[in-house]
Amino acid sequence: MYIFTISRLAFAASTVFFGFFWGRGVELAATTIYGLRLFGSYLDAKIFLNRGTWISIIGFLLSLTLENLFR
Numbered sequence: 001m002y003i004f005t006i007s008r009l010a011f012a013a014s015t016v017f018f019g020f021f022w023g024r025g026v027e028l029a030a031t032t033i034y035g036l037r038l039f040g041s042y043l044d045a046k047i048f049l050n051r052g053t054w055i056s057i058i059g060f061l062l063s064l065t066l067e068n069l070f071r
Contacts, residue, residue, distance in 0.1 A: 004067035011060035016051040026050070 021029035030046040039045040 004063050004070065007018055008060060008063035011056050014052070014056035015060055018049065018056055021049055021052060029034055 026046060026049055030042055030049055033039060033045040033049070034042045039048060
Protein backbone atom coordinates (compact mmCIF):
# COMPACT_ATOMS: atom_id res chain seq x y z
CA MET A 1 0.00 0.00 0.00
CA TYR A 2 1.34 3.36 -0.99
CA ILE A 3 0.25 5.16 2.16
CA PHE A 4 2.65 3.08 4.25
CA THR A 5 5.47 3.70 1.79
CA ILE A 6 4.87 7.44 1.90
CA SER A 7 4.67 7.47 5.70
CA ARG A 8 7.82 5.34 5.92
CA LEU A 9 9.69 7.80 3.72
CA ALA A 10 8.40 10.76 5.74
CA PHE A 11 9.48 9.17 9.02
CA ALA A 12 12.84 8.22 7.49
CA ALA A 13 13.40 11.84 6.46
CA SER A 14 12.48 13.10 9.92
CA THR A 15 14.79 10.50 11.50
CA VAL A 16 17.65 11.79 9.36
CA PHE A 17 16.72 15.36 10.32
CA PHE A 18 16.72 14.63 14.05
CA GLY A 19 19.77 12.37 13.68
CA PHE A 20 21.67 15.35 12.34
CA PHE A 21 21.03 17.15 15.62
CA TRP A 22 22.04 14.11 17.67
CA GLY A 23 25.25 13.85 15.66
CA ARG A 24 26.12 17.43 16.62
CA GLY A 25 25.21 16.78 20.22
CA VAL A 26 21.77 17.35 21.61
CA GLU A 27 22.98 20.04 24.01
CA LEU A 28 24.56 22.07 21.22
CA ALA A 29 21.53 21.60 19.00
CA ALA A 30 19.12 22.60 21.76
CA THR A 31 21.22 25.69 22.46
CA THR A 32 21.16 26.59 18.76
CA ILE A 33 17.41 26.09 18.46
CA TYR A 34 16.81 28.08 21.64
CA GLY A 35 19.10 30.82 20.31
CA LEU A 36 16.89 31.11 17.22
CA ARG A 37 13.96 31.83 19.57
CA LEU A 38 11.98 28.85 18.30
CA PHE A 39 11.25 27.72 21.86
CA GLY A 40 10.70 29.52 25.13
CA SER A 41 13.48 27.77 27.00
CA TYR A 42 16.48 25.52 26.49
CA LEU A 43 14.66 22.66 28.21
CA ASP A 44 11.70 22.96 25.80
CA ALA A 45 14.08 22.72 22.84
CA LYS A 46 15.82 19.68 24.31
CA ILE A 47 12.51 17.94 25.03
CA PHE A 48 11.38 18.65 21.46
CA LEU A 49 14.54 17.05 20.05
CA ASN A 50 14.23 14.01 22.30
CA ARG A 51 10.55 13.43 21.56
CA GLY A 52 10.94 14.14 17.87
CA THR A 53 13.74 11.61 17.62
CA TRP A 54 11.79 8.87 19.37
CA ILE A 55 8.58 9.55 17.46
CA SER A 56 10.38 9.48 14.11
CA ILE A 57 12.19 6.21 14.92
CA ILE A 58 9.07 4.49 16.23
CA GLY A 59 6.98 5.82 13.33
CA PHE A 60 9.52 4.57 10.81
CA LEU A 61 9.61 1.09 12.34
CA LEU A 62 5.81 0.95 12.62
CA SER A 63 5.36 2.06 9.00
CA LEU A 64 7.91 -0.48 7.84
CA THR A 65 6.17 -3.25 9.78
CA LEU A 66 2.71 -2.33 8.49
CA GLU A 67 3.97 -2.02 4.94
CA ASN A 68 5.43 -5.52 5.06
CA LEU A 69 2.38 -6.91 6.85
CA PHE A 70 -0.10 -5.70 4.22
CA ARG A 71 2.03 -6.46 1.20
